[in-house]
Amino acid sequence: MATQQFSLTKLPPQKTSSIKAVKLDEVLEERLHKLGFITGVKIQFIKASPFGSPRIYRLLNTLISIRDNVAKKILVEVSGE
Amino acid sequence: MNEKVIEVGIIGNPNTGKTSLFNCLTGAFQHVGNWPGKTVEKKEGEVAWKGYTIKFVDLPGTYSIAPYSEEERIAREYVVSPEPDLIVQIVDVNTLLRNLFLTFEIASLRKKLILAFNFNREAKRKGVKTKTSKIKEKLQIPIVEIEAHTGEKKENLLEAIVKTYERKQKTPDYIDKLVKTKEEINHIEARKFLENILKDNYQAGDGDDLTGKIDRVLLNQFTALPIFFLVLWLLFQATFTLSTPLVDLINNLLGELSSIVSKVLITLASPEWVSSLIIDGVIGGVGSVLTFTPLIFILFFLIAILEDSGYLARTVFLVDKLFEKLGLTGRSFIPMILGFGCNVPAIMATRTIRDTREKLISILINPFMSCSARLPVYVLFTGVFFRNHQGFVIMNLYLFGVTVAFLSVLVLRKILPGREEATLILELPPYRLPTLRNVLLHTWSQGKHFIQKAGTIILIAVLVIWFLASFPFGVDYGSRQSLLGEIGQVISPIFKPLGFGDWTFSVALIFGFVAKEVVIGTLGTLYGVGEEGLINVLPRVMTPLSALSLMVFVLLYVPCMATVAVIRRETNSWKWTIFQVVASTLIAWLAAFAVFNLGRILGF
Numbered sequence: 001m002a003t004q005q006f007s008l009t010k011l012p013p014q015k016t017s018s019i020k021a022v023k024l025d026e027v028l029e030e031r032l033h034k035l036g037f038i039t040g041v042k043i044q045f046i047k048a049s050p051f052g053s054p055r056i057y058r059l060l061n062t063l064i065s066i067r068d069n070v071a072k073k074i075l076v077e078v079s080g081e
Numbered sequence: 082m083n084e085k086v087i088e089v090g091i092i093g094n095p096n097t098g099k100t101s102l103f104n105c106l107t108g109a110f111q112h113v114g115n116w117p118g119k120t121v122e123k124k125e126g127e128v129a130w131k132g133y134t135i136k137f138v139d140l141p142g143t144y145s146i147a148p149y150s151e152e153e154r155i156a157r158e159y160v161v162s163p164e165p166d167l168i169v170q171i172v173d174v175n176t177l178l179r180n181l182f183l184t185f186e187i188a189s190l191r192k193k194l195i196l197a198f199n200f201n202r203e204a205k206r207k208g209v210k211t212k213t214s215k216i217k218e219k220l221q222i223p224i225v226e227i228e229a230h231t232g233e234k235k236e237n238l239l240e241a242i243v244k245t246y247e248r249k250q251k252t253p254d255y256i257d258k259l260v261k262t263k264e265e266i267n268h269i270e271a272r273k274f275l276e277n278i279l280k281d282n283y284q285a286g287d288g289d290d291l292t293g294k295i296d297r298v299l300l301n302q303f304t305a306l307p308i309f310f311l312v313l314w315l316l317f318q319a320t321f322t323l324s325t326p327l328v329d330l331i332n333n334l335l336g337e338l339s340s341i342v343s344k345v346l347i348t349l350a351s352p353e354w355v356s357s358l359i360i361d362g363v364i365g366g367v368g369s370v371l372t373f374t375p376l377i378f379i380l381f382f383l384i385a386i387l388e389d390s391g392y393l394a395r396t397v398f399l400v401d402k403l404f405e406k407l408g409l410t411g412r413s414f415i416p417m418i419l420g421f422g423c424n425v426p427a428i429m430a431t432r433t434i435r436d437t438r439e440k441l442i443s444i445l446i447n448p449f450m451s452c453s454a455r456l457p458v459y460v461l462f463t464g465v466f467f468r469n470h471q472g473f474v475i476m477n478l479y480l481f482g483v484t485v486a487f488l489s490v491l492v493l494r495k496i497l498p499g500r501e502e503a504t505l506i507l508e509l510p511p512y513r514l515p516t517l518r519n520v521l522l523h524t525w526s527q528g529k530h531f532i533q534k535a536g537t538i539i540l541i542a543v544l545v546i547w548f549l550a551s552f553p554f555g556v557d558y559g560s561r562q563s564l565l566g567e568i569g570q571v572i573s574p575i576f577k578p579l580g581f582g583d584w585t586f587s588v589a590l591i592f593g594f595v596a597k598e599v600v601i602g603t604l605g606t607l608y609g610v611g612e613e614g615l616i617n618v619l620p621r622v623m624t625p626l627s628a629l630s631l632m633v634f635v636l637l638y639v640p641c642m643a644t645v646a647v648i649r650r651e652t653n654s655w656k657w658t659i660f661q662v663v664a665s666t667l668i669a670w671l672a673a674f675a676v677f678n679l680g681r682i683l684g685f
Binding site: 027028030031032033034035036038039040041046047049050051052053054056060061062063064065066067069070 | 507
């Protein structure tokens with residue numbers, strides 16, 4: 001079982017991954033924590049806006065939209081088969 | 082009124098039905114205002130229950146009370162203050178885990194707390210299984226299940242409030258383990274703790290099928306934007322077209338009233354200035370306030386539907402990219418577009434912007450979006466001076482306004498206090514059917530508030546203008562001999578470098594503060610020719626270039642008094658209101674100066 005790590009923006013649609021690390025300035029990181037962007041939380045990419053960014057993700061049973069420049073700094077992990 | 086008052090703060094994440102809960106508890110007896118010195122709205126209401134008066138305070142929807150944003154600071158200050166006897170947190174059981182982070186923050190402040198679990202029926206339908214009593218036991222916090230949309234089981238909550246008020250409540254023993262600092266909880270620990278509790282007592286649904294299906298159309302790569310622009314067009318049309326017959330009706334009724342009153346005053350042989358005060362001043366002033374109300378009621382009715390259904394958040398998502406470069410988010414879009422209709426409801430619509438800095442910027446720049454009252458001015462002057470290029474000139478005036486608005490955003494971002502808050506973090510709530518009661522209550526409270534707060538300012542402004550135009554009593558209204566005429570003559574040299582130094586323009590521009598289209602009527606009266614006769618008079622007193630300069634000035638200078646009144650009301654600050662008025666007039670002068678003098682250099 002190999003695991004792959006990449007930034008949240010590279011996550012393919014509908015594939016479930018789990019959050020590995022959030023690397024942003026403290027204020028932004030804290031805001032994201034409150035919405036569930038916490039290490040270990042399962043996250044899915046749902047849809048991008050017609051202009052590419054922002055994108056919508058599903059986590060903790062909610063849909064959250066963040067811009068790519070923020071999502072880029074969130075590391076996720078997908079376990080391969 | 083009962084002697085014993087229990088004050089209850091209602092808190093909760095956005096989209097959890099907090100407003101519905103507040104509405105079903107307090108009914109129509111709400112007081113809407115602002116938090117002291119803040120732009121954030123504060124709602125209060127009361128209900129009598131079992132010998133108590135329970136007073137509810139609706140706190141801003143927030144994910145946290147660690148004080149980063151203004152909403153969070155307000156919520157936190159209120160929770161820690163001695164004012165609330167207890168806090169009710171409304172919780173969407175569909176997103177239970179995320180909601181409970183806030184619960185821990187409140188509990189760590191040692192405040193009495195009740196959880197109101199909401200959307201239980203919806204959750205059941207989506208396959209969510211909740212063992213509420215087990216969760217209550219583990220969390221050591223009272224939990225009540227309710228349906229805030231319909232108000233079902235609200236008695237249970239009122240009962241719990243009284244019970245909790247009368248008893249001691251122990252702080253849950255696990256809290257200290259989850260607190261990081263005095264203000265924050267450790268989210269990683271909190272999540273572990275919660276997963277442990279919820280493991281056997283809660284089962285999340287398998288995703289929201291319906292929302293996913295609707296989003297496949299409404300957020301589709303190809304159909305999303307066309308649908309959005311259609312919705313926007315409908316919103317615009319409904320607000321500004323549906324309201325027209327109502328506005329006409331109000332004007333007709335006031336016209337009738339004026340003629341009756343004037344007949345009565347004649348039989349009473351009252352002095353002419355008294356008749357004028359009552360008819361032009363008081364009835365005219367009340368009329369100015371009332372003519373805005375259909376717009377505001379219709380717009381807020383529709384915005385409430387968009388918001389409650391879950392679509393408003395999606396429009397923010399769709400156009401966000403266009404605003405990223407400006408340092409704003411997609412939330413600024415709808416108010417900006419509405420500004421082309423009328424800046425008054427447009428500025429009120431900035432209420433949907435959560436970030437206070439972005440909201441302030443959106444309010445301050447909105448008057449540069451050329452509203453429909455300015456159009457008659459453009460039509461008249463372009464009709465006289467740019468007969469063959471009328472559409473082209475008018476279109477460019479609109480574009481010029483937008484350009485000035487965007488440039489102002491860039492400047493304001495530099496000079497406004499506060500942290501640069503440029504990013505979008507947006508929850509897209511599931512689609513839900515709005516309830517008529519919530520939508521109507523929302524519309525009513527906003528409309529009422531406009532009449533009370535903005536209405537007072539508008540009425541005072543009308544009376545001041547009336548006085549200036551009538552004094553000394555006996556002169557013709559707004560004529561050269563009136564106080565306003567005198568002022569016009571004194572300030573007219575200011576406009577000489579802009580190409581319209583005649584005192585009549587100064588007076589017309591002062592009257593334009595009442596409403597921008599009044600500029601035309603005033604000029605017609607002052608030249609003694611009426612509006613139609615202006616076509617012959619204007620070419621004798623100005624050139625095409627000075628007409629262009631005047632139009633640029635009318636586009637940008639001090640917004641009409643109703644707009645100023647809502648700027649005051651929405652910013653909750655005279656400082657920002659005066660800043661807007663002074664800055665926009667200064668910008669107008671500079672822009673008109675540039676147009677006139679560049680034009681002259683180029684030989685026009």
